[in-house]
Amino acid sequence: MKKRYVQFIVFIAVVVVIVLLSGFSFTSMWKDPPIVPGPGVTEIKMLSDWLPSLAGTKSDTEVYIIRGSQPGGNLLLLGGNHPNEPGGMLAAVLMIENVSSLVGTVYIIPRANHSAFTHNDPMEGAPQFFSIELPEGSKRTFRFGSRRTNPVSQWPDPTIYNHPTGSTLGGSEISNLNRAFPGREDGLITERVAAAIMNIVKQEKIDLVCDLHESSPEYPVNNAIVFHQKAAELAIMTQMMLEMEGVNIRLEESPPSLRGLTHREIGDNSDAYVVLLEVANPSQGRLRGKTTEELVTTGVDKYYLQASKDGKLFAPYDETGYPLELRVARHVTTVRVLLDSWNMMFPDRMIMLSDVPAYNAILSDGLGAFLKPVS
Numbered sequence: 512m513k514k515r516y517v518q519f520i521v522f523i524a525v526v527v528v529i530v531l532l533s534g535f536s537f538t539s540m541w542k543d544p545p546i547v548p549g550p551g552v553t554e555i556k557m558l559s560d561w562l563p564s565l566a567g568t569k570s571d572t573e574v575y576i577i578r579g580s581q582p583g584g585n586l587l588l589l590g591g592n593h594p595n596e597p598g599g600m601l602a603a604v605l606m607i608e609n610v611s612s613l614v615g616t617v618y619i620i621p622r623a624n625h626s627a628f629t630h631n632d633p634m635e636g637a638p639q640f641f642s643i644e645l646p647e648g649s650k651r652t653f654r655f656g657s658r659r660t661n662p663v664s665q666w667p668d669p670t671i672y673n674h675p676t677g678s679t680l681g682g683s684e685i686s687n688l689n690r691a692f693p694g695r696e697d698g699l700i701t702e703r704v705a706a707a708i709m710n711i712v713k714q715e716k717i718d719l720v721c722d723l724h725e726s727s728p729e730y731p732v733n734n735a736i737v738f739h740q741k742a743a744e745l746a747i748m749t750q751m752m753l754e755m756e757g758v759n760i761r762l763e764e765s766p767p768s769l770r771g772l773t774h775r776e777i778g779d780n781s782d783a784y785v786v787l788l789e790v791a792n793p794s795q796g797r798l799r800g801k802t803t804e805e806l807v808t809t810g811v812d813k814y815y816l817q818a819s820k821d822g823k824l825f826a827p828y829d830e831t832g833y834p835l836e837l838r839v840a841r842h843v844t845t846v847r848v849l850l851d852s853w854n855m856m857f858p859d860r861m862i863m864l865s866d867v868p869a870y871n872a873i874l875s876d877g878l879g880a881f882l883k884p885v886s
């Protein structure tokens with residue numbers, strides 16, 4: 512009897528320890544890794560400034576504003592629409608920490624689906640964090656999040672998602688921010704985030720929206736500009752100018768029947784020109800092996816190497832993997848060239864930036880050279 516009593520106490524103690532450790536691990540993801548605003552940042556607002564019902568929720572998030580000394584056009588840059596695609600979030604962070612504006616204003620939301628940064632995709636075995644070393648020896652740590660909003664913020668999903676455009680989507684897509692546009696101000700939290708971003712586009716008279724993503728190397732739409740039909744000429748000109756710099760990128764027109772995505776819904780529901788950028792990310796693909804922090808940052812994976820040898824991939828891939836600095840360099844450079852193209856087409860709505868990190872410098876010096884130490 513006494514032995515069973517001891518076993519019971521030990522069992523309860525082990526359960527309490529496991530629950531406490533899991534709880535601390537889970538809630539550690541609720542704290543935002545710092546972003547250090549660079550000299551070009553003139554204001555930091557919150558998404559709830561454009562939709563007050565988001566205030567106090569895990570979906571409220573910073574909007575960094577880089578206002579130029581001269582008025583011009585307005586750019587909205589979205590990172591972290593899908594937090595399991597770290598290249599998009601980091602490209603946005605690099606812009607915030609380095610770039611200034613000479614003409615026009617840039618609004619940057621690096622963690623667009625903030626709630627989705629506070630957990631991981633179930634059953635994917637992804638790391639919670641990854642780090643980048645800075646030249647002076649310190650590290651910057653970032654969250655590797657989920658494609659979908661945290662169920663703590665929004666649960667349960669409906670069986671069928673009745674999209675505001677009248678089409679129907681699978682129920683779980685209501686927690687995928689990039690299916691929730693143009694959003695509903697009184698909808699579930701993911702729809703409200705989309706509605707708040709739409710409010711920014713309309714109230715701040717955004718001319719150009721660029722949404723930064725990553726996709727798996729076996730998916731045909733990677734290393735690509737996906738463009739709303741209004742932005743076709745802009746995308747073609749950007750592709751030609753990127754090719755001249757030795758950066759190959761393909762073009763994909765946004766399909767009219769694919770609802771809820773930024774390039775479709777912001778393009779249809781505002782005057783803005785909208786593009787979405789994709790680069791290849793082996794850490795989110797289905798062919799990958801163990802999903803480690805190293806895979807997130809280097810993209811080196813023996814199964815992807817074999818798939819590449821077998822001709823199964825849509826991205827160039829060899830022993831060097833697909834490192835995060837290459838993915839971020841592609842995004843940052845595409846944004847710079849996109850703006851060069853924009854300024855040629857719309858000189859009365861010019862957006863001119865300075866100190867945009869250069870492609871070769873990101874590759875040779877690493878991402879750490881463009882991130883600020885956290886004091």
Ligand SMILES: [Zn+2]
Pocket residue numbers: 592593596689724725
């Ligand atoms: Zn994505």
